[in-house]
Amino acid sequence: MQKNENKNMFKASWTYDKAPESTDHVQIKKEYELYIDGKFTKPVKGKYFDTVNPSTNKKIASVAEATSEDVDIAVKAARKAFKSWSSLSGKERGKYIFRIARLIQERAREFAVIESLDGGKPIKESRDIDIPLAANHFFYYAGWADKLEYAFPNRNPEPLGVVGQIIPWNFPLLMAAWKLAPALATGNTVVLKPAETTPLTALKLAEIIHDSGIPKGVVNIITGAGETGASIVNHPDVDKIAFTGSTGVGKYISNAIAGTNKSLTLELGGKGANIIFEDAAIDQAVEGIVNAIFYNQGHVCCAGSRLFIQESVADLVIQKLKDRMETLIVGDPLDKNTDVGAINSKKQLQIIENYIKIGINEGGDIYQSSCSMPKAGNWCAPTLFLNVSQSHKIVQEEIFGPVLAVQTFRTISEVIEKANNTPYGLSAGVWTNNGAKIFHLTQKLEAGVIWANTFNKFDAASPFGGYKESGYGREGGMQGLNPYVKFD
Amino acid sequence: MNKLMYPNLNNLPVYDTTGVNERIAKFCSRSIKKSSKNEGLKLAISMIDLTTLEGKDTKGKVQQLCYKAIHPHDSLKDIPTVAAICVYPSYVGVAKKALEGSNINVASVATAFPSGQSTLEVKLFDTKFAVDQGADEIDMVISRGEFLSGNYNFVFDEIATIKEACGEAHLKVILETGELDTLDNVRKASEIAMCAGADFIKTSTGKIQPAATLPVTYVMLDAIKDYYLKTGKMIGMKPAGGISTSKIALQYLVMLNEVLGEKWMNNEYFRFGASSLLNDILMQLVKAETGMYQSSYYFSKD
Numbered sequence: 001m002q003k004n005e006n007k008n009m010f011k012a013s014w015t016y017d018k019a020p021e022s023t024d025h026v027q028i029k030k031e032y033e034l035y036i037d038g039k040f041t042k043p044v045k046g047k048y049f050d051t052v053n054p055s056t057n058k059k060i061a062s063v064a065e066a067t068s069e070d071v072d073i074a075v076k077a078a079r080k081a082f083k084s085w086s087s088l089s090g091k092e093r094g095k096y097i098f099r100i101a102r103l104i105q106e107r108a109r110e111f112a113v114i115e116s117l118d119g120g121k122p123i124k125e126s127r128d129i130d131i132p133l134a135a136n137h138f139f140y141y142a143g144w145a146d147k148l149e150y151a152f153p154n155r156n157p158e159p160l161g162v163v164g165q166i167i168p169w170n171f172p173l174l175m176a177a178w179k180l181a182p183a184l185a186t187g188n189t190v191v192l193k194p195a196e197t198t199p200l201t202a203l204k205l206a207e208i209i210h211d212s213g214i215p216k217g218v219v220n221i222i223t224g225a226g227e228t229g230a231s232i233v234n235h236p237d238v239d240k241i242a243f244t245g246s247t248g249v250g251k252y253i254s255n256a257i258a259g260t261n262k263s264l265t266l267e268l269g270g271k272g273a274n275i276i277f278e279d280a281a282i283d284q285a286v287e288g289i290v291n292a293i294f295y296n297q298g299h300v301c302c303a304g305s306r307l308f309i310q311e312s313v314a315d316l317v318i319q320k321l322k323d324r325m326e327t328l329i330v331g332d333p334l335d336k337n338t339d340v341g342a343i344n345s346k347k348q349l350q351i352i353e354n355y356i357k358i359g360i361n362e363g364g365d366i367y368q369s370s371c372s373m374p375k376a377g378n379w380c381a382p383t384l385f386l387n388v389s390q391s392h393k394i395v396q397e398e399i400f401g402p403v404l405a406v407q408t409f410r411t412i413s414e415v416i417e418k419a420n421n422t423p424y425g426l427s428a429g430v431w432t433n434n435g436a437k438i439f440h441l442t443q444k445l446e447a448g449v450i451w452a453n454t455f456n457k458f459d460a461a462s463p464f465g466g467y468k469e470s471g472y473g474r475e476g477g478m479q480g481l482n483p484y485v486k487f488d
Numbered sequence: 489m490n491k492l493m494y495p496n497l498n499n500l501p502v503y504d505t506t507g508v509n510e511r512i513a514k515f516c517s518r519s520i521k522k523s524s525k526n527e528g529l530k531l532a533i534s535m536i537d538l539t540t541l542e543g544k545d546t547k548g549k550v551q552q553l554c555y556k557a558i559h560p561h562d563s564l565k566d567i568p569t570v571a572a573i574c575v576y577p578s579y580v581g582v583a584k585k586a587l588e589g590s591n592i593n594v595a596s597v598a599t600a601f602p603s604g605q606s607t608l609e610v611k612l613f614d615t616k617f618a619v620d621q622g623a624d625e626i627d628m629v630i631s632r633g634e635f636l637s638g639n640y641n642f643v644f645d646e647i648a649t650i651k652e653a654c655g656e657a658h659l660k661v662i663l664e665t666g667e668l669d670t671l672d673n674v675r676k677a678s679e680i681a682m683c684a685g686a687d688f689i690k691t692s693t694g695k696i697q698p699a700a701t702l703p704v705t706y707v708m709l710d711a712i713k714d715y716y717l718k719t720g721k722m723i724g725m726k727p728a729g730g731i732s733t734s735k736i737a738l739q740y741l742v743m744l745n746e747v748l749g750e751k752w753m754n755n756e757y758f759r760f761g762a763s764s765l766l767n768d769i770l771m772q773l774v775k776a777e778t779g780m781y782q783s784s785y786y787f788s789k790d
Contacts, residue, residue, distance in 0.1 A: 017521050287510065336518075337519055
C-alpha cells in the first residue's frame with residue numbers, strides 16, 4: 001500500500017494535552033424503555049439490545065427492542081391523540097414546541113456528550129453543530145405552527161394523521177428534530193424510531209418531550225432495528241412515512257407502501273461532487289474539501305465524496321490537502337481537540353474498509369493521513385484515492401466514511417457532465433472567485449443543495465432534500481411543512 | 489548578494505474572508521491545557537519583542553524595560569528571556585548597553601516609522617544610524633501610499649535598498665495591514681517584501697487600528713509557506729499590536745503550529761510585537777504553579 005509518501009515539511013511539533021469534556025453532569029440509565037402514550041413502558045416481548053460506545057466498543061446501556069406489538073400500541077396511542085392535537089390551535093401547539101426547543105438548549109451540554117458517547121462524533125461537532133441546530137429546528141417550526149395559513153394561502157392545510165418517522169445514526173438528535181418539528185407544527189402525531197446504534201439522544205429527547213407537558217400519545221419514541229422499522233412502515237393505520245437513510249432501504253419502503261394511501265418522503269444517499277476551479281481561493285477550498293468529506297467521519301449523506309479539481313491546480317490542491325490532512329486530530333470523540341471521531345459501528349467500519357480494499361484493487365492510488373489512532377474501537381484514517389475515474393466503484397457508490405475519490409477536469413462542460421453522471425443528486429459544491437460561474441453551475445448541477453465557496457452548511461430555514469435516487473420531499477424551511485399537510 | 493527576483497503579482501492566490509474566518513475559528517476552538525499550555529506560554533515569552541515606541545520614551549524607561557527583558561519574573565523558575573527589545577533608533581545605544589551580556593537582541597524601528605512618509609535618503613540615514621548604534625534587527629515600514637496606488641516597483645525597490653543598508657542586521661518588513669484593506673493586498677505585499685529580501689514580515693506598527701489580527705497573520709503564514717515551497721527559504725513572521733493576553737498568544741501559536749509547524753516554532757522565525765503580553769503570560773504561569781491568580785500589582789510594570 002502506498003502510504004505517507006507525503007514529505008510533510010510542515011509537521012506540527014506541539015502536541016496538545018488531552019482536553020476531555022466532563023461527563024459528570026450526564027445521567028445515563030442502565031436500561032431504557034419505549035416512550036409510548038406519555039409513559040416509559042417495557043416492550044411486550046421483553047427483549048433488549050445493547051447500545052455501545054463506538055470509540056471503545058463498550059456497552060453504554062440496554063435499550064428496549066420494539067416488536068410489531070409495540071408498534072401497534074404506539075400507533076394506536078398516536079391515533080387516539082391525533083383528534084385533540086390536530087384540533088388544538090396552532091398557537092397552543094407552538095407553545096409546546098417552543099418549550100421543547102428551550103429544554104434542549106438548557107440541557108445542551110448533556111445532549112452533546114451523549115451524542116458523542118453513543119455515536120462517536122467529535123464533541124466539538126455535537127456541541128457546536130448538532131445540538132444547537134436541533135434546538136434551532138424546533139424554534140423555527142414552533143414559529144410556523146400558528147402561521148400555516150400564510151405558508152399555504154387560501155389552501156386550508158390539514159394534517160395527515162399518524163406519521164411514522166425512521167431516522168439514521170449519523171445525526172441522531174438533529175434528524176429527530178428535522179422530523180418531529182414540522183410534523184408537530186402542522187398537527188400530526190408521531191411514532192419515531194431512532195437508529196439502533198444511536199438511540200440514546202432520542203430517548204433523552206423523549207424525557208424532554210415528556211417534561212414539556214405535550215399531550216400523551218402525540219409523540220411516541222420506540223427503539224429497535226430494521227424489523228421495528230418495517231413494522232412501522234407496514235402498519236395499516238399509519239398515514240405517512242418519513243425516512244432518512246440508505247437508498248437501499250428507501251427503495252424497500254417505496255415498494256412496501258406501493259398501493260396504499262400512505263404518503264412518503266425519502267432523504268437517501270448521496271455522492272456529492274465538490275468542484276474546485278483554478279480561480280478559487282485555493283487555501284479555503286482545501287479547507288472546504290476537509291469539511292465536505294471528513295466532517296462527522298464522512299457519515300454525511302450530503303458529503304462531498306467526489307472531488308473534481310481543475311487540472312491546472314490539481315497538484316497544488318492535492319499537496320495542500322495532504323498537508324492539511326496531517327494536522328487533523330483523530331481520536332477520543334469527547335476530547336475537545338478531536339477533529340475526526342470514531343466510525344459509528346463495527347459494521348460500518350467493515351463497509352468502509354471493504355470499499356478501501358476495492359479502491360486499491362481497482363488501481364486507485366491511496367493516501368492516508370499518518371495520524372495515530374486508539375487501539376480499541378472503530379477507527380478509519382482520513383483517506384484519499386487519486387487516479388480514479390467515473391467507472392471506479394469507489395467513485396460510483398456511497399461509502400459513508402472518510403474516503404474521498406479525487407478526479408481532475410479541464411472544462412466546465414466536462415465537470416458538469418461528470419458531476420451529474422451518478423444516480424444520486426443530493427449535494428454539490430462549487431469553488432470559484434467568479435460569481436457568474438457559480439450561477440452557471442448551480443443551474444446545471446442536478447443536486448438538491450449546492451454550496452458556493454463553502455460546504456456542509458445547514459440552517460433550519462433552508463430546505464434540504466434530493467434529486468434522483470437521493471430521495472424526494474424537502475425538510476427545513478417553509479418547504480419542509482409541505483410533506484406533512486394535505487389540502488381539501 | 490543573491491540576485492533578487494521581482495514577484496509575479498498577477499498570479500497570486502486569492503483569499504475568501506469568510507473561509508479564512510472559519511479556519512481561524514477552528515484554531516481558536518483548540519483547548520490548550522496543562523503542560524501543553526505551560527509549554528506554549530513559555531515559548532510565547534521567548535518570542536516576544538518587548539516594545540516601547542512612545543514619544544515620551546526616555547533613557548531610563550528603556551533601561552528599565554531591558555532589565556525586565558532579562559528578568560521577567562525572578563520568583564518563577566525556568567522562565568526564558570524575551571527575544572528582543574524593540575525601540576526607536578535614538579535608544580538603540582542605550583538598550584544595547586543595558587542588554588550587554590544577555591542574548592537578547594535589540595530591534596529598532598526605522599524608515600520614518602510609523603508612517604513611512606519621508607524620502608528614501610532620510611529612511612536610509614535612519615536605518616544606517618540604527619545599525620551603527622548596534623541594532624541587530626531593523627523593523628521598517630513599507631510605503632503604503634505607493635502600494636495602494638499600484639506602484640509596486642517602488643515598494644519593492646525601497647525594501648531592497650533598505651535591506652542592503654541593514655548589512656548584517658535582520659530586516660523585518662512592516663506591511664501595516666490595517667491600511668491595506670483586503671487579504672489579497674496583504675498577500676501581495678507579503679510577496680513583494682519576501683522577494684525584496686525581508687527576513688521577517690510583520691503585520692503592524694501598532695499605531696493603526698486594526699493592528700495584528702489572526703486572519704491577516706494566517707494569510708501571511710500561507711504566503712511564507714508558499715515562498716518556502718518555491719525557494720526553500722524560510723521567512724519569519726511577526727504579528728504586532730493588540731496581542732495582549734495569553735489566550736490570544738496561544739491562538740497564534742496554535743495557528744503557527746498547524747500551518748507552518750515545527751521549524752517555525754521558535755524565536756528565530758516567529759515573534760510577537762507586544763508590551764503588556766509579557767505580564768499576562770507571567771500571571772498565567774504563576775497561576776499554574778500556585779493554583780491562584782495574583783493581583784496585577786505583583787508583576788512589575790516597566
